[in-house]
Each structure stands twice: as structure tokens, then as C-alpha cells.
Amino acid sequence: MVNRRKVAVLGATGMMGQKFVQLLAHHPWFEVSAVAASDKSVGKTYASSIGSRREANLPDELGGLVLTEPKPRTLDDPDLAFSALPAEVAGPVEEDFAKAGIPVFSNASSHRMDQYVPLLNPEVNPEHAVMVEEQKRKTKTDGIIVANPNCTTAILTLSLKPLNDKYGLETVVVSSMQAVSGAGYPGVASLDIMQNVIPFIRNEEEKVEHETNKILGSMSKPAGITVSASCNRVPTLHGHMEAVFAKTRSAATPNEIVKAMREFKGTPQQLKLPSAPQHPIIVREEEDRPQTRLDVDEGNGMTVTVGRVRRDPALNGVKYMALGHNLVRGGAGCSILNAELFLAKKIIK
Amino acid sequence: MVNRRKVAVLGATGMMGQKFVQLLAHHPWFEVSAVAASDKSVGKTYASSIGSRREANLPDELGGLVLTEPKPRTLDDPDLAFSALPAEVAGPVEEDFAKAGIPVFSNASSHRMDQYVPLLNPEVNPEHAVMVEEQKRKTKTDGIIVANPNCTTAILTLSLKPLNDKYGLETVVVSSMQAVSGAGYPGVASLDIMQNVIPFIRNEEEKVEHETNKILGSMSKPAGITVSASCNRVPTLHGHMEAVFAKTRSAATPNEIVKAMREFKGTPQQLKLPSAPQHPIIVREEEDRPQTRLDVDEGNGMTVTVGRVRRDPALNGVKYMALGHNLVRGGAGCSILNAELFLAKKIIK
Amino acid sequence: MVNRRKVAVLGATGMMGQKFVQLLAHHPWFEVSAVAASDKSVGKTYASSIGSRREANLPDELGGLVLTEPKPRTLDDPDLAFSALPAEVAGPVEEDFAKAGIPVFSNASSHRMDQYVPLLNPEVNPEHAVMVEEQKRKTKTDGIIVANPNCTTAILTLSLKPLNDKYGLETVVVSSMQAVSGAGYPGVASLDIMQNVIPFIRNEEEKVEHETNKILGSMSKPAGITVSASCNRVPTLHGHMEAVFAKTRSAATPNEIVKAMREFKGTPQQLKLPSAPQHPIIVREEEDRPQTRLDVDEGNGMTVTVGRVRRDPALNGVKYMALGHNLVRGGAGCSILNAELFLAKKIIK
Amino acid sequence: MVNRRKVAVLGATGMMGQKFVQLLAHHPWFEVSAVAASDKSVGKTYASSIGSRREANLPDELGGLVLTEPKPRTLDDPDLAFSALPAEVAGPVEEDFAKAGIPVFSNASSHRMDQYVPLLNPEVNPEHAVMVEEQKRKTKTDGIIVANPNCTTAILTLSLKPLNDKYGLETVVVSSMQAVSGAGYPGVASLDIMQNVIPFIRNEEEKVEHETNKILGSMSKPAGITVSASCNRVPTLHGHMEAVFAKTRSAATPNEIVKAMREFKGTPQQLKLPSAPQHPIIVREEEDRPQTRLDVDEGNGMTVTVGRVRRDPALNGVKYMALGHNLVRGGAGCSILNAELFLAKKIIK
DSSP states (O other), X not given: OOSOXXXXXXTTTSHHXXXXXXXXXXXXXXXXXXXXXXXXXXXXXXXXXXXXXXXSOOOHHHHTOBOBOSOGGGSOOOSEEEEOOOHHHHHHHHHHHHHTTOOEEEOSSTTTTSTTSOBOOTTTOGGGGXXXXXXXXXXXXXOOEEEOOOXXXXXXXHHHHHHHHHHOEEEEEEEEEEOGGGGOSSOSBHHHHTTOOBOOOXXXXXXXXXXXXXXXXXXXXXXXXXXXXXXXXXXOSSOEEEEEEEEESSOOOHHHHHHHHHXXXXXXXXXXXXXXXXOSEEEOOSTXXXXXXXXXTGGGGTOXXXXXXXXXXXXXXXXXXXXXXXXXXXXXXXXXXXXHHHHHTTSOO | OOSOEEEEEETTTSHHHHHHHHHHTTOSSEEEEEEEOOXXXXXXXXXXXXXXXXXXXXXXXXHTOBOBOSOGGGSOOOSEEEEOOOHHHHHHHHHHHHHTTOOEEEOSXXXXXXXXXXXXXXXXXXXXXXXXXXXXXXXXXXXXXXXXXXXXXXXXXXXXXXXXXXXXEEEXXXXXXXXXXXXXXXXXXXXXXXXXXXXXXXXXXXXXHHHHHHHHSOSSSOOOOEEEEEEEEOSOSSOEEEEEEEEESSOOOHHHHHHHHHHOOOHHHHTTOTTOOSOSEEEOOSTTOOOHHHHTTGGGGTOEEEEEEEEETTTTEEEEEEEEOTTTTTTHHHHHHHHHHHHHTTSOO | OOSOXXXXXXXXXXXXHHHHHHHHTTOSSEEEEEEEOOGGGTTSBXXXXXXXXXXXXXXXXXXXXXXXXXXXXXXXXXXXXXEOOOHHHHHXXXXXXXHTTOOEEEOSSTTTTSTTSOBOXXXXXXXXXXXXXXXXXXXXXXXXXXXOOOHHHHHHHHHHXXXXXXXXXXXXXXXXXXXXXXXXXXXXXXXXXXXXXXXXXXXXXXXXXXXXXXXXXXXXXXXXXXXXXEEEEOSOSSOEEEEEEEEESSOOOHHHHXXXXXXXXXXHHHTTOXXXXXXXXXXXXXXXXXXXXXXXXXXXXXXXXXXXXXXXXXXXXEEEEEEEOTTTTTTHHHHHHHHHHHHHTTSXX | OOSOEEEEEETTTSHHHHHHHHHHTTOSSEEEEEEEOOGGGTTSBHHHHHGGGOOSOOOHXXXXXXXXXXXXXXXXXXXXXXXXXXXXXHHHHHHHHHHTTOOEEEOSSTTTTSTTXXXXXXXXXXXXXXXXXXXXXXXXXXXXXXXXXXXXXXXHHHHHHHHHHHHOEEEEEEEEEEOGGGGOSSOSBHHHHTTOOBOOOTTHHHHHHHHHHHHHSOSSSOOOOEEEEEEEEOSOSSOEEEEEEEEESSOOOHHHHHHHHHHOOOHHHHTTOTTOOSOSEEEOOSTTOOOHHHHTTGGGGTOEEEEEEEEETTTTEEEEEEEEOTTTTTTHHHHXXXXXXXXXXXXXX
């Protein structure tokens, strides 16, 4: 794939937007040709706009890009767009791009539950990709919107996929311990989170409960799994840890669950997509793993690390811990892997 | 009660031992007459032994006490003893004191599950106190051992008590976010917990599962509640936060649960014991409370703060957050309240 | 003093404003009769406006106060006003109050360096209080503005006072490690400070360098001490730690410095003002004290704790560590002590 | 250099030992052939010994190495040894290796101030390398000991080198903010450092003051610079931040200092040694950099990042901030670069 696709990053200056740019900086298939952000940044260079929050290794050619408004006509015809726009503004902007014929891969929550928008975790429900055909028919354009899940849900559903495939999921309880970067920048005030646990993240539990069912369901029907979430913010920078309790329809021992997780490979692995981790799920043997700081970057942030798989007497199922990088598997990385899937499957050109 | 009882604190130099001394320093019924610790501290003054870990407000007369070995004969006949000894050594030491006729109120886990040792959370199962009569009969001494629960369990069972009384508990799932002080001093290395969640605390889940049933059961039989715990260490100093999912035998709405919790008063409140908080349980209305840092000291650390009581679709029950001070309600404070109960009830003199 | 003065707190909803209200809640001389804040809070109750940031123990009668605009006419004739307004708005608002004849004790930086405004750290330069007479003459009103120093400067100058009195200060180097609460709320983003040191706080070094000279100088002339500051933000909640290197005009050994600090008492101690700590400076013997978390609340936050006084070969003087509570000695507490001083000295009625 | 030298890592299981192994894992010139540690680990595999502290990416062939005692005869003739032994045991062990003819590159403090041991920060004083000839003569063996500086000193002296070369250093004041990994593992207890600054690190200030003079001096005489340090522990994981105040013999403006730092290249850069960072010193323009978390890994941890170079009125010189990775430039990385220098210069074979 010699000619790299030109891509625009919408909402490029936020925490998630920067992660998109970082992951795309040396991507074999994509080349960032435009960065867009809200009014107050327009006209500045990308580097000057992010200023001291510039983390590391941003190539100069990207730092020098001038920020434009997130409107299709202001951008120089990208082949596709990645959206890290905040939910309040993402909805209509993404529709504008889609109407202009530009495929949008979006991390925003605005369209995730729309009927014809695939909510795609590429190892979990790649077959949902074709939902975009209905979308095109309905909007009468070539443009499409493809969403990736909420961060907590992306990590959860990847860990659940092998259980659901092999044993059928009935009930899931999840209690999360989520890092501050999940709230964007400036996001959580230091005075609110230092030495603290905040047991509330607005709309998060609803997202986990609904999105999980859309992702693990068929294209026409949610999965019918009873999901109950408790979402908590803890003082860590990156990485969402989840305590999962799951009941399957057919009985499965912890060993069988571990085996199913270890053997699992998804379409991205089969297609050897550039952002696909070798192991979508790693199951650790140690009694005290995964740990947020030690395991968050596994598979360049695309792997979900599982540990402590054991019997759960409450649901009469299994319980385990799952950890993933909220900005990569739970955000930009997932979105980019979706775009790779669409190209490899020739759903977009 | 003009004459204050002379009390010894065993294991006085550790994190929990210091909390005992701090809570006893100005206690109306008790006077610390002896502090005991392991060999290497014996002979030093208490103040010099704790050195720079001395937190604040330690009265000089306590700081000047000379540490002795934790043996009954080396101490000057205390009326009772509080034990903050580490589990590895607590067992036989506490038995020695009991045999010497000195009632021991212990925070150690060694004897918690012993058949005739009451495992007492004084608002929850005060009726278990009389189990000590069996203990005396069996050991043929006047000495008794009374245990208080594991920190996580103390907080959990207090929050569950009104549900169990009124609706009957069937199943409980709990995922905890526990502070580092729960592991004592030096305890958790900073390199292990900064920016990290450690999803494992040795023996903690087993304690929560077994102790909860002993506490909520009758004197002769555990309660038969299915409890499933996931215990996690997070980077906070004090305060254990718990995400609880509970199914009761008779149906109860979240509002009914809140009402039951708010109306709950225990024996310590009725007896107006010195360490009894006015409200054993406080239920907050705000959508984002309890919070560890803001609510940990409620009721001088003896109150459990509950919030976010809502329906749980997974167990078809309720879910809520509960927070308590692991060193006070979950440790020294609970033990002292037990001793107060025994005195008020004249089970000891 | 039977009749408590009615006081208004301007900027009451911010971090520092809350600290004012908290310290005034049970004050023997003052009674909060009005709370004022920016437009968007006006008309709400104080409790609802601070919402989940309400820390603890706020009396219901204060929580129920309705927020007004910070204008003299909207408030019901307070006897005096405390200002925790942000620097951007404090200037003219405080002048309005002064013109209306209401003495203003301000934590804002706006008027600190004004010629006739006393910049008062009450143990350090109480004799500057009479500068308000010039102020009245100039503004032709009875209203006055009295400023307290920047947080870092308040802690620093209190520690320097005995050295300056006894040995004459020539040069001071200070490198600070400041807590996040110094930046107000929401202030420092968690993503900016977790696992980080930020070696820059806007205008802070200039404030330390200039204010120190005004405070330690005479009413008509700055002190002429060469002060060089490096101000750093570190991940702590409350408490500014300062590494101080000082050269005095007459030679002094570390022991002499310790003695001078220990013997030091200020006017507030002599007058036994309600907020005056018994010991304005405590010098600890331990080699590893002061420590931020352990010593920040010393003297209810009004004491500066000093330690590690030792020879400094670079300036050929002494070096030591000084710690104080940035919101109390470094803010609201200092301002309240100033007002107490003015009342006790009958400079205001 | 086709044949990689066989190297032993002494004290391989600690925090610094692991960093050695990590940096050597894919080194072009070295191959870890032996790992040694204290008695209780001997006989275990390296991977099992470090257990859950295994950070990431440890190659299986290194994880499978069996730990031996740190004695020359138990190891299979390494070409050279790196020592991360604790100071209490390093002294005689390193001498044994040297006597056995094995060059030792040591991070321990035991021999740093020995007369004939070069204390080498390879960009700063590479000319000291030849001191080992005296060492050989004196010990009558081929074995040599080469020390790298204390972590704080390594970062400081690299930043000072261009000033000293060009303008001559007279006086240096440094106040450090050091990360917990500098204390090894388990090192600093979480209860001691969370929400805290500890203004004391045993022997650290003495090391900074003495080692700086040895490094910046000639082989026969210390530099005669007056150095005054205040060393503080802050709650960060990795990276030591230093507030530096420096007076040079010839006057230099901040701009001149910046220029000197930017132009500086050392022998390792000229020789293009594998571990030499392209820029030994990077000077940032932003007013709020360097920052610990953002800049610690610059140059793979070998670069010192400087910022905020400005005039210092106290010493009548300059003041600036310097940041480096305490385990890399301040430890294992420096030691490895020393060994590379010795090989490139053919001082060892």
C-alpha cells in the first residue's frame, strides 16, 4: 500500500485527538493531512495549540499543520476522517463529513447507538461493518459513520467475546476503576481525585450496559445480556481496570474460560492489520496481575490483559480482572483499527 | 464511670496500634497503661519507637510509656487488652492474655473464625457477645477473646445489616477499592501503588466471604448468604470504597433500602456508647458521593457513608457504594466500641 | 466581645473562600452574615453552589446563606469584608467596599504592592498596620484595604522574621514545593500534576521576591534583601514546603538561628488573638521533618514548622526547611488574624 | 563489533539491577551472561525472582538465567561486570571481581570517592578514565573499578559542565525534587510519600557536594566549587528535578548559558557510542518545562532537560531547572555508557 490515505483528525487538540495524531504519525497506511479543532484554535499551528501538553515525539511536519474548522469544505479532501470531537458537537459535524462523502471513524458517543451505525470493536463484531450499506442507502450518500465503543466497554467486550462465542453470556456485573485520562483534558481537577475515589462518571454505566449489548448482538438485535455496571474514577493516569463477574448459559470452568481467551484471535489478527496486537487478550498467571501501571501498554495499548480468572459463586459463573488502555483500545487505537478493517475488506477505498 | 479502666495495647507501634492509642488517648472509659510490641522495640519509649511516623497530638504521657513484650506477666495487670498484633503472632499471644484472665479485644484475624469467639461489629451482631460464655466454659478461664471483622467486611456488613434485617439477604457481590493503610506500615511500597491498581490482597476475598456470613448469621450457624468479592488496592491513604450489588429474598426498591439504612440504629446508639457514631449509616443524596477523601472521617471514622443506591438488573436487586474508614470502623474503632459494649452490658467488669 | 462582628466573604465559593467560611464558622469575634460570588452563583444557596466540594462540618445556617453579587449595596452592611476574590476582579470590587466605608481584609494580590496598603503577616510586621491612616487620608473615606501576603511568602517571611530581627538578612534563596490547592479550584488538572513536578507558577517568584521586601521593610522603604525564588508545583494537596538558604549580615550559627526561632513570639501571641497559634514557629529536631502531610495542620494551620537548620556553605549562612498551610497561614487564616489585630488594636471598630 | 562481550550484572534483582538488565537486553556490544544477587535468590531463575515486579519486554533468555552468588568464581568468566549492589555489600564484592581481573562498572557508592577510582559521567569527565592505570598499579591486577555518580549528581554535573568549561564555576546551590525509584525497591513506603514531601535523603546532600567536586575537578584535585544541596523526596515515580542556582567566575548571561548548553557535545557523542544520546542537554523554551513526567525519557533517559534559564540575583549568576532520569542517566545508563567509553578507547578489551 504505497500511497498512504490522507486523513483528517477532528478534535485534534484534546487528549484523545492527540492520541489519534500520535498513533497515526508513523502509520503505514495513513498520513495526517489536516487537523481540525474548535474556533479558538483555528489558524494556530498544531504544535503551538497543544503547547506544553505536547507529550513526545510529535514529528515536526505534524506540529506545523495549521488547525482548521471541522468542516468538510475547509479541509483539503481527506480520504477519511477520524473524530475525537466532544460529544456535544460531534453529532452534526460528523454528519456533515459523511454527507460530503468522507467516511468518518468516530470515537464520539453521539452516533454510537444510531440504528445503522456500526459500533465496532474490530476483534469482537467485525461482521457489523456491513451495516454501513444500510446507512448509505438511508442517507443517500457514500459517506459513512463508524463508531468505536466507549473506553470501558471496548475493554470489557473484548474480554467477554470468547466467553460469549463459546458459552453464551447471560449476565455480567462489572465494577470499573478508571484513569483520569478517560475524562479528557483538563478533565478531572487534581483537587477532586488526589487521595480519592469518585464513584460516578456521568452516563458511563448506561453506555457500558447498552453498548455491550449492541456490540455482542446481531446487526438487527441487541444481545439480551443483562449488564450491570458500577463505574469509578481512581487516581491513575492511564488504564481502566475492571472487576468482571460473568454468568454463561452453558457452564464453563475458569480453566475453560482461560483457554478460550488465550485461543481467541479476531479478524484483525487474521488480516494482519497494522494496528492489530498479536494477542488481543493476554491471560496472566500471576495472582496479582493485571496491574494498571505494569500492563497498560501491552500490545502497544491494544491488548486487554486478563488475570485472576476464578469461580464466582454469586452469579454461579466466573470472575476475573481485565485491563486495557482507555485511550488506545478504548479510543483512538480502536478507531484506527476499524479504519484498517474497512480498507482491508474494501468497504471503503 | 470515674475510674478509667487500665488498658494495654498489644502491637502498639504499627499502623493499627497507633490508631488504637490515638483513639484511646482521650477516652472517657479507658486509660492506656501499657504498650507492647515486638522484641526490637522493647525498652524504648513509645514516642521514640514510632519516631517520625508519630502523626499528631500524641499526649506526652503516652509517648513516654516504655514498650514491653506482649506477655501478660510483663504488663502491670491491665483490665483489658486491645490487640493490633500481626496475624502471624497474634494467635498464641492473645490466648496467653485470655488465660491470664484479661479480656482481649482483637483486630487480628487469628481467632476470628474460632467457634466460640464472637466476631463482632457492634451495631450488626451485638447479640453474639454472649458467645464468650461458651469460650470461658471451654477454656476454663475468665479470659475471653473478642474479634472485630476484617476492615472491608466491617464496612460491608454494617451497610448490609438493615437490608438483611428487613428483606433477608440472598446474594452479595462486592468489588472493593482499598487504601494503602489497610496493609499496615511499611506495607505497600510506593513503587507498587503509585499510578496503579493492584487487583489482589492476600486472603482478603476469603475473609469478606466467610466473615460476612459469620457476622450476619446466628451464633450457631453462618448466614448462608452467597458472597463474592473482588478486592483491589488503589492509591489512596485511608478509606475503603466498596461497590456493592445485593439481592434480597423479599423484593425491595432502592427507596425502601435507603429508608431502611437511614432509620437503622444499633445497640451502641441506644446505649449511647462513647465511640458510637450518631448515625451508623449516612446515605448521601448527591450523585457522586460517597467520596473517599471527603467522607472517610464521617462520624469520626465510625460511620459508613452510602450513596448511589439504585436498581441492579444483574442480581435483580440493588447496587450502591459504601465507604468507611478502614482503621476506625474497619479496625481500632470497632474494637474499642466492642469493649464499650461489653462494659455497658456488664459482660466484663 | 459579646456582639460578634458581621462579616461578608467575597469570592466565597472558591477554594480560598471556602477556607474563610470554614475558619469563620465558629469564630468568637466574627459571624458570616453574607457570602458573595460571581454572577453565575448569585441567588443560589451557598451549600448548593459549592455542591460536592463541600468538605465537612459546614454549619447549616451558613450553607443556607444566599449568594449575592460582591457589591457593597447588595450586602446588608457588614462590619467588615474578607476577600478571596480572584486577582482579575478583586481590584475594583475591593475599592468599592473600601469607599463604602467597609474595611476589606484581602487575600487577593491586586492591592498588595499599593503604596498605602499594609501587606501584613501579623507576627512579622504588625507595625505596618497604621499605614491605613495614609490610605484613609488619600481616599478620603473610612474604608481601608489590608492585604495578606502570597501563600509562599507568608510562610517564608514568618520563618525569616527572627533571623532578620536578630541578625539582619542580606540574601535569601528559596526553592518551593507547593501543593495544588494553592492554585484554587478547579486549578491544576490531574493530568498535569500526577507523577509530575511543574517548575513554574505564574508570577509566583516575582511575588515572593517583592512581597518579602515590603513585609520585612519599613513602612516607607522595602527591606533591600536580595531574594531569589524558584517556585515548583508538586503532587500534594495542601502545604507548601520551602528549602531556604539565607545569609545574615551578622554571623549566626544554626543553633543560634534555632534559638531565635523558638523564642520568637509576635504581637498576635502577646494579644492572645483567637487565631494566633501558641507557637508561630516550631522547630523540629528530627532529621526528616517537617513533612508536608504530617505537619501541615500544626497550630491549626497557622504555625510554620521548620527543620533541618544547618550551615549553608554557598551563601555562607544557614539553610533550613519551612512548611506551612498555604490556605491558612498562607491565606484565609492570615487574613482573619489581620482583622483580629485591627480590632484588638482598635484601628477598626 | 560482532562478538558481544559477556557481562555479569551484580545485584540484578533490585530496581537498579533490573534497569541494567533492561538496558542491556538488546545492547549491540554486550550480552548478559550472568545475573547475581543475594543469598535468598540464588538458584532461582531471574524471572521468578523478580516476579510481579517484572516490568515489560524482558527477553525469555534473560528471564531464564539462574541467579548465582556475586562471586567471581561462581560466574562463567564474564568480560566485565556491572554492579547494582547495595552500598552495604558492594565494597568487598567489587574488589573481588577487580582482583579476579574483571573490570567492574559500578553504580554503588562504596568506591566512588576512592583515590584511584574514576567517578565518571562520560560526557563530563572522560579524561578521568585513565585513573584506572594508577588503580592497576596499586592493586597489581588487571581488574579495575569504575564508578558512576550518585543520581542527583549525575544530572547536576552534566548540566553544569558547559558552564564550568566556559565560565568557571564558583558556587552552586541545588534543591532537588527526587522520585521514589531513587530509593530502590521496596524503598519508600506509600504511607510515607503519598501527599507528602520528605525533605531528607540520607547522605544524599553530602554525595552531591563531594562528588560534584571530584567529577568537575582534575584527576589529582577536586574542583573547589562551593556546592550546597537540599535534597527532597516528592511523590513521583521516576525523574529527579533540580532547581539550580549557579555563580560562574566570569560573568555569563542566561542567553550565553543556554547557548553553551545547546552547543555542548561530549566524547560519547563524538565517538557515537551506542548509549550516547544525540543531545546530552536539551534546553526547552517553554516557560513551564522541563516537567518530570513529560521529559524524563528524553534521549532514552540519557538526556538532561534544562529550562527556565534566568538571572539569579542571589548569587549574581543564573538559575535554571534540570531534569534527568535517575535510573538511566543517574544510574545504569551512565554506567553502561562508561563501559562503552572504555571499550571504544581500548582501555579495556
